Amino acid sequence: MVHTLFNHHSVDEIASLRGLYTKAYRLMLLARIMDEKFASLYRMGKIHGGVFLGRGQEALSVAVGLALRKGDIFAPLIRDTAGRLAFGEPVLDAVRTYLGSPLGPMRARDGNVHRGRPREGLLVMISHLGAMIAVVNGALFANRMKGIKGTVGAACIGDGGTSTGAFHEAVNQAAVEKLPLVLIVADNHYAYSTPTERQFACASLVDKVAGYGIEGKAVDGTDLGACLEVLGEAVSRARDGAGPQMIVARLLRLCGHGEHDDASYVDPALKNSPLGRDCLKVAEAYLLAHGWADGGALAAWREEAAQQVETCVAKVQREPGPDPYKEDWCALASKHLSEGYEPASGQ
């Protein structure tokens, strides 16, 4: 079943929904093509370190990014290529970070999914799960102290991340401070190889929200329409002052934890269940069924996205790698307090 909400609206509303749905689909498609390119480069040995894909989570992710706006705070996790694009991250930032270009936002100091532009609200994840939620809280807390109104912060996490102490502390903190936090849990059924029954004992992760005293809702993460609606509402509620919101999306990770992982442990029954649907294909079928796109349009969009990715990759592959002799090797902003700081030659 595909979400049918869009069938109950006026002509104008449907036009606007069509625009949103189409925009979301095209971002999902771009994210999928980027991920496939990164996987391909990984297999060719062109990427140092890991590659982590968002395959199967694009509908949820894009809905988060599209619900946010300039001035908001976004802490994506490892499977949020689509959400990052929707929030405004340039394709070039992702490519430069994956390929280790010193011209990227992380200057080759950090790689793959560890990228962002904190000054523009796109926080840079550390690897310790749950740790970014309190950072989003802090940004929202600061905005409140500064009298900045109407901003929202979104933090993404997986089912495994909900088991961390950092998750609990930060959700509780957001609830106590009544912060406009939207917490998105992608319950993709595996934390690396560990199935959810080894991760939590409640029937659904959404059951936890009552314990924190916050609002929560479950959504079918394979259904773009449902994701757009539920995330849009949650972000609006947070923006309007209703306090923290938690959305639990049920879906299945349609890839390994990283590209080094063949995911052979995934239960075939889950793959064959409605959870195992590919959200991109579901959205495609919806577009076709509603006459919002035809086969020609879909092919053209795919071609356009592929060209965009190929152009970026070709450009970044021509960029030189980082030069260790031009690094300042200084971890502090206050260079005069840095131990062993020696300015690079010629600087």
Next chain:
Amino acid sequence: MSITYLDAIREAQARALQEDPRVFIYGQDVGSFGGAFKATKNLAQTFPGRVIDSPISEDAMLGLAVGAAIQGMRPIIEIQFADFSTPGFNQIVNQAATLHWRTRVPCPITVRLPCGGTSGSGPFHSQSMEAIYAHYPGLVVMTPATVEDAYSMLLEAVSIDDPVIFCEHKYLYYHLKAERLPDEAMPTGKARIARPGRDMTLVAYSAMLHEALAVAEELASEGTEIEVVDLRSVKPLDTDTVIASVARTGRLLCVGEAWPWGGVTAEVIARVATEGFALLDAPPQRLNAKDTPVPYHPNLWAVHRPTARSIAAAARRLLRS
């Protein structure tokens, strides 16, 4: 009028709050209660909405500080006891300490750690955490030993663009007094010759400075002149001042209240040995707490950490060698 080390910490925070609207204080019981040690007494009343009680969530407290710093604020986080910084360790060393290096966005947060032993406090309210934080790149670690430094270094901690671990010694809170707050200060990163001497260099920091000064006084009556160096901050560590002192004295004893494995005293000795070996007339020595958790009973605690008595014994041995 006399001002205690604790007063200085409160006054520095009051001044930071007064002068900089970006500053706020967040920690357990810091609000109307004024903090477990009263380091924020009356600040919540004087600065409404800027001195805020947190849940007992060190990880989230420090994570919040990082997020607020990204948005341009300058939070001061009071950890109730330094020992309790361990649940927030990840946010300090992996989030705060890496932020600027990774993103070029500074992380000006001050983490106040009431540290060190006091009689009867036991294994979990007595720890000295400076070495473990100094180990990580991206952090400044301050260890003020005087009322004047407690005041001026805390103000500097708030003003610099990096995460600062501010190790304030609980033993000094009430014992240490000064006539007035300082008008000027030495910069962080410069050690201070707390007492000049020519026969031996005794390096100390935080509460151990006062044990070291007592030893210097005691040995002066025996005709020995000990030069006492107060490190003030352990990161950055002012190796130049230490080596210059060793060049004058030829002998080095380094004292720390923290545990012996690795740590500040080991670092000082390693630097002097590698950079100033020829200056030494005798093998450099160090004295630390015993390698056990900090004991509860005063009889045990008094022997667990270095004291003027054990430092004097070590100094006499070194002077004979």
